[in-house]
Amino acid sequence: MSGEKDLEQLKKEAAAKAKEAALAKMNAKQQGEAKEESPAEDMDLAKQKAAAAAKAKAAALAKQKAQEQGEGKEESPEENPDLAKQKAAAAAKAKAAAAAKAKQAGGAGDDEKAKAIAAAKAKAAAAAKAKAAAQAKQAGSAGGDDEKAKAIAAAKAKAAAAAKAKLAASGGAGGDDEKAKAIAAAKAKAAAAAAAKAKAAGTKAEAEPQEEKAPSVNQPYLDKYIKVIEENLGSDVLEDSYINNLSKEVPTLVAKADSYYKLAEFLKYNEQLGFEYLSELHGTDFETHMEVYVHLYSYKNRQSVALKVKIDRDEPVIDSLQPLWAGANWPECEAYDLLGIKFKGHPNLHRIMLGDDWVGHPLRKDYEPYDVEV
Amino acid sequence: MLRTEEMLLNVGPQHPSTHGVFRLVLKIDGEIIKEAKPVIGYLHRGTEKLAENLQYTQIIPYTDRMDYLAAMTNNYILVHAVETMMDIKIPDRAEYLRIITMELGRIASHLVWWGTYLLDIGATSPFLYAFREREMIINMLNEISGGRLTFNYMRVGGVKWDAPEGWIEKVKEFIPYMREQLEGYHQLVTGNEIFMNRVKGVGKYTKDDALNYSLSGANLRCTGEKWDLRKDEPYSIYDRFDFDVAVQEGGDAWSRYHVRMKEIEESLKILEQAARQFPSEGDILAKVPKIIKAPKGEAFVRIESPRGEIGCYIASDGKKEPYRLKFRRPSFYNLQILPKLLEGENIANLIAILGAIDIVLGEVDG
Numbered sequence: 001m002s003g004e005k006d007l008e009q010l011k012k013e014a015a016a017k018a019k020e021a022a023l024a025k026m027n028a029k030q031q032g033e034a035k036e037e038s039p040a041e042d043m044d045l046a047k048q049k050a051a052a053a054a055k056a057k058a059a060a061l062a063k064q065k066a067q068e069q070g071e072g073k074e075e076s077p078e079e080n081p082d083l084a085k086q087k088a089a090a091a092a093k094a095k096a097a098a099a100a101k102a103k104q105a106g107g108a109g110d111d112e113k114a115k116a117i118a119a120a121k122a123k124a125a126a127a128a129k130a131k132a133a134a135q136a137k138q139a140g141s142a143g144g145d146d147e148k149a150k151a152i153a154a155a156k157a158k159a160a161a162a163a164k165a166k167l168a169a170s171g172g173a174g175g176d177d178e179k180a181k182a183i184a185a186a187k188a189k190a191a192a193a194a195a196a197k198a199k200a201a202g203t204k205a206e207a208e209p210q211e212e213k214a215p216s217v218n219q220p221y222l223d224k225y226i227k228v229i230e231e232n233l234g235s236d237v238l239e240d241s242y243i244n245n246l247s248k249e250v251p252t253l254v255a256k257a258d259s260y261y262k263l264a265e266f267l268k269y270n271e272q273l274g275f276e277y278l279s280e281l282h283g284t285d286f287e288t289h290m291e292v293y294v295h296l297y298s299y300k301n302r303q304s305v306a307l308k309v310k311i312d313r314d315e316p317v318i319d320s321l322q323p324l325w326a327g328a329n330w331p332e333c334e335a336y337d338l339l340g341i342k343f344k345g346h347p348n349l350h351r352i353m354l355g356d357d358w359v360g361h362p363l364r365k366d367y368e369p370y371d372v373e374v
Numbered sequence: 375m376l377r378t379e380e381m382l383l384n385v386g387p388q389h390p391s392t393h394g395v396f397r398l399v400l401k402i403d404g405e406i407i408k409e410a411k412p413v414i415g416y417l418h419r420g421t422e423k424l425a426e427n428l429q430y431t432q433i434i435p436y437t438d439r440m441d442y443l444a445a446m447t448n449n450y451i452l453v454h455a456v457e458t459m460m461d462i463k464i465p466d467r468a469e470y471l472r473i474i475t476m477e478l479g480r481i482a483s484h485l486v487w488w489g490t491y492l493l494d495i496g497a498t499s500p501f502l503y504a505f506r507e508r509e510m511i512i513n514m515l516n517e518i519s520g521g522r523l524t525f526n527y528m529r530v531g532g533v534k535w536d537a538p539e540g541w542i543e544k545v546k547e548f549i550p551y552m553r554e555q556l557e558g559y560h561q562l563v564t565g566n567e568i569f570m571n572r573v574k575g576v577g578k579y580t581k582d583d584a585l586n587y588s589l590s591g592a593n594l595r596c597t598g599e600k601w602d603l604r605k606d607e608p609y610s611i612y613d614r615f616d617f618d619v620a621v622q623e624g625g626d627a628w629s630r631y632h633v634r635m636k637e638i639e640e641s642l643k644i645l646e647q648a649a650r651q652f653p654s655e656g657d658i659l660a661k662v663p664k665i666i667k668a669p670k671g672e673a674f675v676r677i678e679s680p681r682g683e684i685g686c687y688i689a690s691d692g693k694k695e696p697y698r699l700k701f702r703r704p705s706f707y708n709l710q711i712l713p714k715l716l717e718g719e720n721i722a723n724l725i726a727i728l729g730a731i732d733i734v735l736g737e738v739d740g
Contacts, residue, residue, distance in 0.1 A: 246459045247673035277585045280674060280685050280702040293687065295674050295702075299585065299599060302606065306674065327588025330710050338422075353415040353739065362423050363698075 216243040221303055222251035228272050229253075229263065237263050244306065250295075252306040260292075260309040261319035267296060267307065268324050274300045278325035283316075283335035285364045290316045290341055294328075311341065320346035338363040378404045383721075387416050391494045391725045394735025398712075398728075402721060410716040412709065417739035425699040430456050430530055430666040433699065438524035440703060441737040443486050446472075446479035446515070447679040449528035451701070454609060455675045455686035456530045459668040467656035468532035469611045473648050474545060475515060475527060477641045481552065482511040483680035484634045484641075491631075491729040492563060495572050500563055507555055514544055530666045532659035546649045549642050556638060564635070573627040577715050577727035580625060587711040590704050591682025592637065593731060596622045596629035603678040614651070617643045627730035634732070637680075667694050674702075681705050681732055705737040 216222075226241055237259035244252045255263045267275045275296035284291045290311040297304050311318050320343035321328040332343045333352035340361035343349055351358060359370035386397035395416035401409040421440065425433045430452070437448040450472060457464065464472075489504030512522050518537055519527040527534055563569055579587075581597040594601060602619040604612040620636030622629035668690035676685035685702030708731050715727050 244672070246669065246671040248458060248675060250674070278588050279590075279676065279683065280687065280700075282687060282700045282702075284689055284698045284700075286689075293672075293674070295676075295685070299601060325588065326586045326714075327707055327710060330706060334706075351415075353418040355415075362420060 216245070216249040218243055218249045218251050221305075225251060225253065225273065225305065228270060229266065232270070233259070233262060233266055239310070247306070250304050250306050252308060255307060255309045257309055257311060257318060260307075261321070261324075264294070264307060264321055264324055267305065273305075274298045275303075275305060276300065278321065278327045279304075281321065281328050281331040281335070283339040283341045283363075285313070285339055287313070287365050289313050290339065292318060292335065292341065294321065316341040317344060318342075319344050320349075322346050337361070340364060380408060385724070387413070391729065392735070393490065393729075393733065394738075396733070396735050396738070398724075400716075400721070400724075405721045407716045407719050407721055407724065410713045412712055414709070414735075414738050417735050419740070421740055422699050422701070425696055427695060429694045430668070430696065433696075434528065435524065435526045437701075438521070438526055439736055440701065440740065441483075441679060441681060441684070441705070441734045442523050443734050444479045444483040444680045445523060445525050446476045446527065447677065447684060449525060450476060450610075451675070451677050451679070451684050451686045453528045453530045454677060455673055455688050456666060456668050458675050459671065459673045459688060459690065460530070460662075460666075462531050462660050462662060464532055464610075464660055465657040466611075467536075467653045468658045468660070470648050470652050471518075471533045471537060471658060472528065472610060473612070473615075474542075474645060474652070475518065475525070475533075477645050477648070478511050478515060478545070480641050480680045481638050481645075482508045482515075484638050485511075487634060487680075487732045488559065491732075492569070494725045494729045495569070497563065497566075497569065500559070503555070503559065503562075507552060510548060510551075514541070514548070517541060517544075529659060531662035532657065536658050542649055542652050545645060549646050549649070552638070552642055556635070556642075560635070564631075570628065572726055573631060573730070576627045576723050577719075577730055578624070578626040579711065579715065583711065583714070584625070587714070588707045589682070589711060590707065591678070591680070591732075592620075592630050592633040593682060593708050593711075595620060595633050597625040598623045603676060603683060607676075609675075609677055612644075615644045615647045617641075627726055630730045630732075665694050667692060668696065676702060679704055681734065681737065682708055701740065703737045703740055705731075705733040705735075706740065709733050709738055 222241060222243055226238070229237060237256060238253060239256050240254035242252055244250050253263070267273050275298045277297040277299055278294065279297050280293070280295040282293055284293065290313050292309050292311065294307040295304065296307060309318060316339070318341060320332055322332060322343070323345060329346070329348075330352060332341075332346055333348075333350060335341045336343060336346075336349050337351045337353050337358075338361055350356070354362075360367050362369075380401055380403050383400040383402050384397070385400060386392045387395040389396075392398075397413040397416070399411040399413060400407055401411075419439070421436045424436065428436075434449055434452060437452050438445040440448050485504040485508040489501035489508075492500040515525060515527075516522045518535055518541060519525040520535070521527075579597065581599055583589075584594045584597045584599065598621060600619050600621045603609070605617075605619050617640045618636075620633045620640060622632050668688055670690055670692040672687065672689040674685060674687040676683050678684075682704030683702065684704050687698070687700040687702070688696050689698040691697045712728065712731065716724060719727065
């Protein structure tokens, strides 16, 4: 049912893409800024865009489109549902460009996709997806293409696809498809999703200025730690240091790999610091590097500090903290077992969770299960 | 002359007093333990790996299965971590429901410990009393969440279900009843000389040892460190309640026993206040996005579970699934000191020492 049309669609899409790229690039920039700063700007932009799209559409349209257009115009003064749709369209466009450019738009797309799926017939969507995926290899932007293909499929199911695609190519870009789909999808749902998104954006916008305006209560502690460390160990032991606002404002120190043990030892035994308690130790595979995260606590001073160290992923070796805190024993075994991080100086580094004959380290992102039966 | 030689003795993994699938390989000389090697991992289910492909709400049921004796706190640590990252304000009513369910869970967990610990060292009837009271708590939790042990009750932003009609009254009625029973427990067990001989001075360690081995909860408080995250780093609305931190100085199994018994009392105090202050109406869920997405970055938060300090680390790349999820599981950390405690001990004390640590294997193995 969908095979030929998809080809057609995708061709048109490819044409549209070239034109869209320039616009989308700009959009992505503005979108990115708007997201960070305030939802209001975002909406303005969406409004302009929507207006442009509406004009282009009005020029050459089928009956059905006229109806939709009418709906859209009627609704726009009411702002919410229509605006939300337009915003959604803008977000989708921004995502396509951003994914191709800098992979920055990640967040907003998922809602979009969910909506698209709901709207599209299952088959059409699946077919479109497969093709879009193939095409995505050339363009190098899987997410965006996927989404667009799905959106197109959805629109097609509603007919009047060809005219729309042309229109889209001539100026309105993906927005029209998005809109048609959004209208077709239950309005209430679109509104709800958009509202949720707006809220999410709202909380984000709220949270950031707050963090900026008041320095953290823990800032003096962090300053003190850094001062003491630099006085005693020199200035080249720390790679970075900051207050982690997401994590109850814990002062965070990032050690250089070769001074990690030295720094940990200092944190424990220095009288002013005195972090005698290791609360947590674990590793994470960040694909570009491995990281060990240690949360220390001083019962004497009632203060927390997070100590992190980045490790080469291909050869993940780091000093063991077991000689300093006996409590690091098993957690290091766990990190070795599940991530393959080797801890130098650990008395008994072994697979603590999995069997001794297990192949690979499951929490690594490139892990492939060896046992086909599992 | 009598000559002894070392032999290996395998304990577990299926042994009732290990409270799950925990294995110990003992090197013994006569009745004296020379070396103990714990073997764990039999219950490892790869929760952290699974979580990387699940949305935050979908992970909550998995937390039920870590510490299955106090699943409410496990529920809470996950949603608390996400809420901390997203900076969500929780409605009051939800906070109270969380506190009440968590404290009920804490009492239930300590009751299981009390009953089974005494069963381990030879007293049968306390187990029956403890489980009678625990059953009442479980029924209450069942009524509010729909689960007896695996509640899946908390959500990011609040709780899933509101308290059914008359539920708070049941909690209120339970408090004096439990106090009375607790009095009975003390009369039955605490002053018992056989019991005292079994636990006094057994499994003793110092505060420095406790800190060095990253012990937490009752295992730390039994050495005189007055530390409770509910009090010292208040989360949720614990700062609204008046309660004490149970502390003992001895560092032995006897001290741990007293800390836990006192904690039941303190939990009852919190429950009493929470039930009294419980708002008559209000939302039970904050306005949160339909699809929860923690902002890009990382967070590590910790709270006080019945077994100690339970923590949750989330590294997020802004998607709806965590990039990396890690639980700091108190039983896992607390169990590390076991080989040290067993070395040179009489084998008859093995169970008394292991039991006093209060581990849950689902949590040890993650």
